[in-house]
Amino acid sequence: MPPGDFREWAHLSVDWVSDYLERVGEYPVLPDIAPGEVRDRLPPTAPEHGESVEEFLRDFESVVLPGITHWNHPAFFAYFAVSGSGPGIVGELLAAALNVNAMVWKSSPAATELEEVAVDWLRHFLGLPREFRGTINDTASTSTFSALAAARERCLPEAWRAGLAGAPPGRIYASAETHSSIAKSVHALGFGRNGLRIVATGPGRGMDPAALARAIEEDVAEGFRPVAVTATIGTTSTTAVDPVGSIAEVVRAHNIWLHVDAAYAGPAAALPEMQLHFAGWELADSIVVNPHKWLFTPVDCSVLYVRNSAELKAAFSLVPAYLETAEDEASHLMDHGLALGRRFRALKLWFVMRYFGAAGLRERLAHHLTLARRLAATVDAAEDWERWRPSPFSLVVLRYRPRGIAGEELDAMNMAIIDRVNRSGTAFLAHTEIDGEVWLRFAIGNIHTMEEHVDAAWTALRNAADPG
Numbered sequence: 001m002p003p004g005d006f007r008e009w010a011h012l013s014v015d016w017v018s019d020y021l022e023r024v025g026e027y028p029v030l031p032d033i034a035p036g037e038v039r040d041r042l043p044p045t046a047p048e049h050g051e052s053v054e055e056f057l058r059d060f061e062s063v064v065l066p067g068i069t070h071w072n073h074p075a076f077f078a079y080f081a082v083s084g085s086g087p088g089i090v091g092e093l094l095a096a097a098l099n100v101n102a103m104v105w106k107s108s109p110a111a112t113e114l115e116e117v118a119v120d121w122l123r124h125f126l127g128l129p130r131e132f133r134g135t136i137n138d139t140a141s142t143s144t145f146s147a148l149a150a151a152r153e154r155c156l157p158e159a160w161r162a163g164l165a166g167a168p169p170g171r172i173y174a175s176a177e178t179h180s181s182i183a184k185s186v187h188a189l190g191f192g193r194n195g196l197r198i199v200a201t202g203p204g205r206g207m208d209p210a211a212l213a214r215a216i217e218e219d220v221a222e223g224f225r226p227v228a229v230t231a232t233i234g235t236t237s238t239t240a241v242d243p244v245g246s247i248a249e250v251v252r253a254h255n256i257w258l259h260v261d262a263a264y265a266g267p268a269a270a271l272p273e274m275q276l277h278f279a280g281w282e283l284a285d286s287i288v289v290n291p292h293k294w295l296f297t298p299v300d301c302s303v304l305y306v307r308n309s310a311e312l313k314a315a316f317s318l319v320p321a322y323l324e325t326a327e328d329e330a331s332h333l334m335d336h337g338l339a340l341g342r343r344f345r346a347l348k349l350w351f352v353m354r355y356f357g358a359a360g361l362r363e364r365l366a367h368h369l370t371l372a373r374r375l376a377a378t379v380d381a382a383e384d385w386e387r388w389r390p391s392p393f394s395l396v397v398l399r400y401r402p403r404g405i406a407g408e409e410l411d412a413m414n415m416a417i418i419d420r421v422n423r424s425g426t427a428f429l430a431h432t433e434i435d436g437e438v439w440l441r442f443a444i445g446n447i448h449t450m451e452e453h454v455d456a457a458w459t460a461l462r463n464a465a466d467p468g
């Protein structure tokens with residue numbers, strides 16, 4: 001692309017992005033399309049001869065955009081809401097231009113060292129002790145996979161040479177509320193479906209440490225090798241909190257790896273009034289926090305903190321310590337996970353932290369919590385609605401429950417309510433199942449979400465429940 005053309009189209013694109021961000025609230029949050037519709041509007045093969053930017057940007061607007069779910073919409077309340085903030089988007093743009101691959105220090109010294117600095121700033125922001133070293137991965141799923149691979153090295157050293165066939169069967173413990181990525185990692189790491197043992201939860205859906213201790217003792221007696229416990233602070237379904245401090249005590253007695261999944265809720269640790277939920281997380285061996293969820297950084301950016309990074313390297317480094325050269329005193333990001341090549345993800349995170357500052361980040365997190373508490377109070381006061389408790393972060397779990405209706409009829413009613421709201425395009429909510437019953441998840445976390453958006457979605461829910 002000739003430089004003049006690049007300048008012209010890049011400027012036009014940035015103008016488009018600016019307009020989009022200003023007007024994103026005017027789009028329907030969820031597109032009104034059927035599966036296959038986007039694909040059917042595109043040719044089956046690439047053009048033989050290059051096309052003009054004008055042509056494909058036109059298709060971007062007319063074919064792609066109508067099929068987009070607008071995650072940057074201030075009324076996006078599904079899953080966990082995210083934000084592609086201005087400084088984060090600019091960081092992505094510059095990272096794309098540099099196009100470095102930070103696999104080893106030499107392949108991009110600044111990308112390697114800025115990653116170390118940015119994740120250490122984040123560590124300090126979260127109040128984690130100094131010994132935690134961070135690495136940026138694409139997603140929490142990848143971060144958890146890496147952590148459990150390190151756990152396998154520690155607890156099943158027999159597997160290092162001959163693989164798991166020559167080792168006792170390993171066990172990883174989690175509650176039924178745990179994210180599906182844990183089960184995926186357990187399976188992918190070769191522990192098999194039996195490698196995951198589900199531990200009972202207490203009334204608030206947090207893991208029961210006494211049940212964990214019993215499970216471990218039973219397993220040891222039966223010849224299993226306990227490998228890791230994954231505790232969650234802010235589960236995906238209801239934002240339940242596992243009691244990490246008590247779990248750490250159980251784990252310590254057996255030298256088991258303790259992994260803490262705080263992919264969504266992690267940033268709240270920066271708020272003094274929320275620190276009680278994080279009690280004991282500093283005792284973990286590894287912690288995952290996703291800045292691309294609740295820290296205004298564009299997808300993808302997940303940080304894995306490990307207390308002893310030598311243990312992570314033991315799982316992934318192919319270079320024996322005796323072969324390391326002077327230059328190897330520098331860190332090589334390829335040693336911290338499965339991927340060799342690494343995007344320069346640190347740049348956007350660094351921009352986000354510099355632009356907002358720690359105080360600005362805390363203020364925005366606190367704002368989301370305030371919005372959630374306000375909505376919770378409104379739901380509690382509303383006749384025929386009820387709320388799931390506890391949900392201590394920025395997620396409100398609620399359902400319509402008119403007198404005399406229960407079971408499948410109640411579930412169908414609630415599914416119909418979010419279906420109506422989601423189809424209207426005014427807001428997007430997801431549902432969850434608790435004890436087999438349908439509940440609606442109202443997840444607040446987009447940087448542009450204000451009172452008016454929450455109020456409008458709540459009104460839409462009420463209208464959908466009572467369309468007469």
Ligand SMILES: *Cc1c(COP(=O)(O)O)cnc(C)c1O
Binds near residue numbers: 138139181263
């Ligand atoms: C979202 C989420 C994950 C998975 O995150 P990805 O980055 O999409 O892999 C894992 N755990 C929890 C608690 C989550 O909320």
